[in-house]
């Protein structure tokens with residue numbers, strides 16, 4: 174699939190995710206629940222319940238951060254810079270973008286930044302933005 178085509182699909186994902194998160198932050202969980210069900214299929218009845226649990230007040234802040242990250246990603250799509258690492262300017266591999274559609278750095282820059290922030294190598298901060306990075310071997 175051409176990269177441009179893949180980015181178009183990622184944009185659709187981002188738009189839908191953005192809408193669901195926005196509504197969840199506003200107190201309407203139905204759309205996020207729908208997305209969640211799409212992902213898990215109809216196998217797990219418990220999944221819908223877990224979404225409810227997931228969306229406790231402590232996570233609203235996390236969701237707001239994700240919303241901001243998605244906003245930024247959509248902005249970069251509009252500008253035509255989406256998919257390029259904001260630090261080194263190299264294209265971010267599609268495997269990484271598929272795992273984290275709002276990733277703004279390639280894995281190398283991300284790791285370098287993490288090491289800089291935390292030279293001891295102990296991960297202390299919330300990994301919500303990059304919790305799929307281990308699937309990205311590039």
Ligand SMILES: [Zn+2]
Pocket residue numbers: 258259260261262263278279280281282283
């Ligand atoms: Zn980079």
